[in-house]
Amino acid sequence: MTTPEDTTMEPLVRLDRVHVRHRARSGGLLRRDAVHALTDASLEVRRGEILGLVGESGCGKSTLARVVTGLQRPTEGQVHFKGQDLWRMPAGERRSRFGAGVGVVFQDPSTALNPRLSVRRILRDPLDVHQRGGRAERERRVEELLDLVGLPGHTLEALPGQLSGGQRQRVAIARALALEPELIVADEPTSALDVSVRAQILNLLVDLRSRLGLSMVFISHDVQTVRYLADRIAVLYLGRVVEEGRAAQVSGASRHPYTEALLSATPSLLERPERIVLHGPVPSATRPPSGCPFRTRCWKADDACATAFPEASGGPDGHRWHCVHPQPAPAQTPAPV
Numbered sequence: 001m002t003t004p005e006d007t008t009m010e011p012l013v014r015l016d017r018v019h020v021r022h023r024a025r026s027g028g029l030l031r032r033d034a035v036h037a038l039t040d041a042s043l044e045v046r047r048g049e050i051l052g053l054v055g056e057s058g059c060g061k062s063t064l065a066r067v068v069t070g071l072q073r074p075t076e077g078q079v080h081f082k083g084q085d086l087w088r089m090p091a092g093e094r095r096s097r098f099g100a101g102v103g104v105v106f107q108d109p110s111t112a113l114n115p116r117l118s119v120r121r122i123l124r125d126p127l128d129v130h131q132r133g134g135r136a137e138r139e140r141r142v143e144e145l146l147d148l149v150g151l152p153g154h155t156l157e158a159l160p161g162q163l164s165g166g167q168r169q170r171v172a173i174a175r176a177l178a179l180e181p182e183l184i185v186a187d188e189p190t191s192a193l194d195v196s197v198r199a200q201i202l203n204l205l206v207d208l209r210s211r212l213g214l215s216m217v218f219i220s221h222d223v224q225t226v227r228y229l230a231d232r233i234a235v236l237y238l239g240r241v242v243e244e245g246r247a248a249q250v251s252g253a254s255r256h257p258y259t260e261a262l263l264s265a266t267p268s269l270l271e272r273p274e275r276i277v278l279h280g281p282v283p284s285a286t287r288p289p290s291g292c293p294f295r296t297r298c299w300k301a302d303d304a305c306a307t308a309f310p311e312a313s314g315g316p317d318g319h320r321w322h323c324v325h326p327q328p329a330p331a332q333t334p335a336p337v
């Protein structure tokens with residue numbers, strides 16, 4: 001499933017110590033305390049790779065996706081796109097270069113597509129906005145896009161409501177590809193779909209990545225799906241990247257207890273002897289615990305975990321984790337999945 005990404009070149013996107021804090025509201029008033037949606041996140045999306053982001057609800061996956069797509073300006077830290085600081089570019093340049101360079105696929109195609117527009121109009125819209133070619137050229141591109149995602153020609157005249165969920169998600173993917181982006185960010189693209197069509201959409205994304213040489217950020221709370229699809233995985237907990245590495249390392253030789261707990265909840269990973277049950281919900285992002293944010297639910301936590309967020313520890317090939325009491329290293333590195 002995996003293809004080797006190019007690690008020698010400048011990454012397509014690089015996040016350096018990114019923080020995102022939202023001002024919380026209660027009763028319509030802005031509160032003094034902030035929601036720590038993302039804390040000190042450093043990460044890169046390499047050319048040609050699928051980077052999977054996993055974590056429970058509220059851990060910051062969508063916030064990270066919004067930062068990567070340039071929709072969310074970090075409170076602190078830098079976002080580099082092909083080596084250029086995104087938020088130092090003039091706004092017009094950022095919109096035209098980055099807006100065209102990144103395509104986004106959302107969770108629910110029913111709400112992401114305008115129900116009053118035909119598929120033809122939906123696909124032509126980004127081409128019109130960015131003035132790509134003449135009229136005939138745009139029409140040709142619309143047909144090409146439909147073909148790329150495996151939909152028949154007559155779909156062009158349909159409204160989103162006349163299509164199945166899987167077909168609508170194909171249209172959303174085609175729209176994300178319209179401006180020939182180098183990066184696709186897919187935020188839970190299959191979770192609103194019937195189980196029967198999920199695999200088809202995942203296979204389409206993988207196929208498009210190799211045919212078009214795309215990079216992809218794939219977000220899911222389902223570690224099993226991410227493991228199947230991604231070249232590398234970053235695990236998020238309460239706004240922090242707690243573990244990152246190649247998919248085989250993170251899923252087969254995880255070192256962070258949180259990753260281990262996520263993996264143990266996946267029924268098909270039979271090699272894991274027992275399910276680790278995490279007690280209680282993810283703590284509030286308004287007042288995250290001091291030190292390691294996972295310590296309040298971690299079975300290994302002690303006083304050492306309460307002092308500071310653990311420094312990164314590193315393994316082979318870019319594998320890193322932030323834990324004072326990591327899982328033991330496996331006897332040998334597992335073969336790639």
Ligand SMILES: Nc1ncnc2c1ncn2[C@@H]1O[C@H](COP(=O)(O)OP(=O)(O)OP(=O)(O)O)[C@@H](O)[C@H]1O
Pocket residue numbers: 022023024035036037055056057058059060061062063064221285
């Ligand atoms: N605009 C906002 N204002 C206030 N808080 C926000 C805002 N957007 C996100 N948050 C908070 O930031 C934290 C991270 O949210 P985010 O949506 O990034 O998590 P997630 O992992 O994508 O969750 P899910 O899987 O449920 O979509 C959460 O505590 C969320 O409530």
